[in-house]
Amino acid sequence: MDLATLAMIMMNKASKMGLPAGGGLSLFCPAGDLGQPPPAHMGIPPPYQLDSKLAAGLARTPMYPFPGGTYPYPMLSPEMSQVAASWHTPSMYPISSAASGFRSPYPTSLPISSSSLSSELYRFSPTLGGGLGLGLSPALVPAPPSKVDIFSHHARSQAEKSGGGGSGEKASEGGGGGSKEQNKKPHIKKPLNAFMLYMKEMRAKVVAECTLKESAAINQILGRRSGRSRASNEPRALGGRERRGTPVMWCTRVDTQWHSLSREEQAKYYEKARQERQLHMQLYPGWSARDNYGYGSKKKKRKKDRGPAELGGIGP
DNA sequence: TCGCCTTTGAAGACA
DNA sequence: TGTCTTCAAAGGCGA
Numbered sequence: 579m580d581l582a583t584l585a586m587i588m589m590n591k592a593s594k595m596g597l598p599a600g601g602g603l604s605l606f607c608p609a610g611d612l613g614q615p616p617p618a619h620m621g622i623p624p625p626y627q628l629d630s631k632l633a634a635g636l637a638r639t640p641m642y643p644f645p646g647g648t649y650p651y652p653m654l655s656p657e658m659s660q661v662a663a664s665w666h667t668p669s670m671y672p673i674s675s676a677a678s679g680f681r682s683p684y685p686t687s688l689p690i691s692s693s694s695l696s697s698e699l700y701r702f703s704p705t706l707g708g709g710l711g712l713g714l715s716p717a718l719v720p721a722p723p724s725k726v727d728i729f730s731h732h733a734r735s736q737a738e739k740s741g742g743g744g745s746g747e748k749a750s751e752g753g754g755g756g757s758k759e760q761n762k763k764p765h766i767k768k769p770l771n772a773f774m775l776y777m778k779e780m781r782a783k784v785v786a787e788c789t790l791k792e793s794a795a796i797n798q799i800l801g802r803r804s805g806r807s808r809a810s811n812e813p814r815a816l817g818g819r820e821r822r823g824t825p826v827m828w829c830t831r832v833d834t835q836w837h838s839l840s841r842e843e844q845a846k847y848y849e850k851a852r853q854e855r856q857l858h859m860q861l862y863p864g865w866s867a868r869d870n871y872g873y874g875s876k877k878k879k880r881k882k883d884r885g886p887a888e889l890g891g892i893g894p
Numbered sequence: 895t896c897g898c899c900t901t902t903g904a905a906g907a908c909a
Numbered sequence: 910t911g912t913c914t915t916c917a918a919a920g921g922c923g924a
Contacts, residue, residue: 768917773902778918793919794900801901836902851903867905870916 765873766865769858772847773801773836780834801836 770778777800784796836844858865 768904768915770917771903774918777901781919791919792899792921794898794921796919797899797901799901848903855904867916868907871906871914873916 766862766869768867768870769854770851772844772851775850775854776800776836776839776844776847784834800834 777797780800781793781796784790784799788796788799790796790799
C-alpha cells in the first residue's frame with residue numbers, strides 16, 4: 579500500500595467518524611446513485627471490544643482507530659499503525675505464524691516477526707489495562723512495562739491451555755468464584771464474524787428506516803433468509819415476543835438481508851472479519867474462545883432446548 | 895438487575 | 910470427522 583492509499587484510508591476513516599452509524603451506505607442512499615456499499619472497513623463505528631464494564635474504565639484511553647476495528651486497539655506506534663492500516667490491503671496478512679507461535683490459518687506476507695511485534699504490541703495486553711496505561715501512546719508512557727507484565731496474559735493463557743499451573747487462573751485467581759476473577763482479568767471478547775460486522779453497520783439504518791429498536795427484530799431482518807421463514811412481508815412475531823404478546827412488524831422499507839448481498843459484498847465482510855481475527859490474534863496471543871466459555875456463568879443459550887418449531891425446521 | 899430474544903459465523907468440546 | 914454448544918452485538922422487555 580502506498581502512502582496515498584494509506585492517507586486516503588485515514589482520511590476516509592476520519593470523515594466517517596463524524597457521521598452517524600451507517601451513514602453513507604449508498605445501498606440505502608435515497609439518491610441511489612452508487613448502488614454499492616462502501617468498503618466494509620469504512621463504516622464501522624469506533625473500536626470497542628472489551629466488556630462494557632471494562633470499557634468504561636478505559637474510556638479515557640486513546641485508542642488507535644483501526645479502520646473497522648472492533649477491539650480497543652491501543653494507540654499503536656507509527657510502525658504498528660502502518661501495519662494495521664496495511665492490513666486492509668487484500669492478501670496482506672501480517673502474522674508470521676512461525677515467529678509468533680500462535681495459530682495462523684491464513685497466509686502471511688507482511689514481514690512481521692515476533693520481534694517486530696514485541697512489547698510495542700504486547701504492552702497493550704488487556705491484563706495491563708488496569709494500571710499500566712493501556713492504550714496510552716508510547717510517548718505518554720514513561721516506561722515500558724516489565725517483560726513479566728507484557729506477557730502475563732499470554733503466559734497465563736498458555737498455562738491454562740497446557741493445564742499446567744493447575745486449572746490456570748480460573749482456579750488460582752478466581753478461587754472458585756468467577757466474579758473475582760473477572761475483576762482481575764479483563765474480558766477479551768471474541769472478534770466479530772462477518773455477519774456481526776455487517777449487522778453493526780446496518781443496525782442504525784434499520785433503526786432509522788424501520789423505526790425499530792429491538793435488536794432481536796433488527797437482527798431477524800438483517801439475517802433472515804429469503805423464503806426461509808416467510809414468503810411475504812406480513813407482520814411477524816418473534817418467538818419470545820410472541821409469547822409476550824409483542825409482535826414485531828416486519829420492515830419492508832429497506833432491503834438489508836445478509837443473504838441478499840452479492841458474493842462480492844459478503845466477501846468484503848468475510849475479509850474484514852478475517853482481518854479482525856488476525857488482529858485479535860496479534861493483540862491477544864494465546865487467547866482462545868474457550869476463555870470466554872461460561873463468562874459470567876449466566877448466559878447459557880440452549881438452542882437445543884428450544885422446540886423444533888421455534889428452531890424453524892426451516893433452515894437452509 | 896438479570897437473562898432472553900434474534901441472527902450468522904467462528905471455534906471449542908465432545909462422541 | 911461430524912455434530913453440538915457457546916459467544917460475539919444490540920436494546921427492549923419480562924421476571
